[in-house]
Amino acid sequence: MRNAFAQELTQLALENSKTVLLSGDIGNRLFDDFKSQNPERFFNCGVAEANMVTMAAGMAMNGLVPVLYTIASFMIYRPFEQIRIDIAYHKLPVLIVGVGGGLSYASNGPTHHTLEDIAVMRSLPGMQVVCPGDAWEVRAALRDFLSNPQPTYLRLGKKGEALVHQEVPSDFSIGKALKVREGYAGALLAVGNMVPMALEMAEVLAQEGIDLAVYSFHTVKPLDDAVLRHCFSNYAWTFTLEEHSCIGGFSSAIAEWLVDRPFLPGKLKRLAFADRFIAETGGQSYARELSGFTLPSLSLIVQETFASTHVYA
């Protein structure tokens, strides 16, 4: 995702003279093309995230459209007050990009894990929270942001994620979920880097007779009301899948949405990470495995959920 981000931003900056890129001393070589094309619009802000965020706000106050880039855990947690006051309260057109969201940097330990970012970011008034499902959606999200810049958090994975699309999805729009698989038995709403896993789950489950529609729910805020109404009206079960804590993230957002609409018949089952630091040493797949986030485990939960209510397709 990060390479697609850098390439797309470099391309878009040619057409958007107000776009400036601020990096928290990461992305070595990643932004070489951006820098060579726009040396006066790239700023390495050093390892000083609080200052970087507020600097961006100052730039946006004078008409620029800053894009902030550093590791997601450092991008959100340390300068959260700066994000809240200087970007969100001022309603400034700043794109806050966190690379390595979720467990992308699992082997670096909990200092680098980002399993609570969606929770805090979606709580900010007016803040859009966007978690693209693959590199193509990253490009689409960047384009959509620049067409209507406003306070936005873009949660990226790292690199090498499986592709969901074959090209930039033409119907991508921030706030509108994308259906990436047809199905009639239920819906699986996946966020960000869990979308490829969701598609694999759907294939496994289809062989068990559970044919799920899969959505890339790339925008956690604002939620796609129409898709949610469709799912909870037409399916007995809707599942959420995210590389994020079970507290406050996408699944919590859906749960909040659903309890406010008690007239809808559908039920929700959440697939999210437990409320704990994953301190064990290991990479992303190991950290997922420890947390029960494997294809067989997750698929089994879905099967058991259907079995518990005898609502097989």
Added chain:
Amino acid sequence: MSTNRLLEEFTAQVRAKVVSLSHDARTPHLGSSLSCVDIIVALYDSILNVDPKNPEDPNRDRFILSKGHAVTTLYAVLAQKGFFKPELLKEFNQPGSPLPEHPSFWCVPGVEASTGSLGHGLSLGVGLALSARVQKQSFKTYVLLSDGECNEGSVWEAALLAPAHKLSNLCLIVDFNKWQATGRSQEVTALEPLEEKFASFGWGTQRIDGHDFSQILPALQACGQDSEKPLAIIADTIKGKGISFMEDDNNWHYRIPSEGELLEAYKELAV
């Protein structure tokens, strides 16, 4: 630009308004507002290229009141300069008023940023100064900090970055009144030698009497003269300046003046 004598009359009126606002709205931070009156009056009277009739002019100079708790001084000066009607001051901090207890980006013309949480203004100033360079604009940015505010780490992040970019269009003023909310600032953190700290970071520096216009004005006018450096002005000030029974008494960080104290202040200010 006014003569220094006219400036002193202006400051007396502002001080009287600041004391009455605190009394009427029962808001604290009076001592903090009084220590920076002369600096803010100097800026708006003689330094800033701003036009109350065109407050959104992209080429206007920017002033960021980073010590947002001193907002009554800013409101009093903005009202006097015609950014909004002085009658509006009567609504300060009342329910639904456009004049809140800390400045808001959204409140009245002339207020450039929402402040009140300390440690944000200098970074905003760095961003504004850099954005001016990117867009080839010639305006200058002035940021007023308190000494207690210099406890915040973000101030020093910005202080390190600004000289690296040779932001000669940026001027920082520290209202060094020697107090913070609950103690002597020098006892809370080792601020001194403050001028030398900024100098060692690569700033041009001046240390002045922050109540003496013959020192304030030349210092502010020096912004941009060194094309290689941002400018840090360390202004020695007195908390509660101008009202004898408030001067250097930190109880006035939170105390609200009584009716009698308000009248006494008016008498001292001869307004």
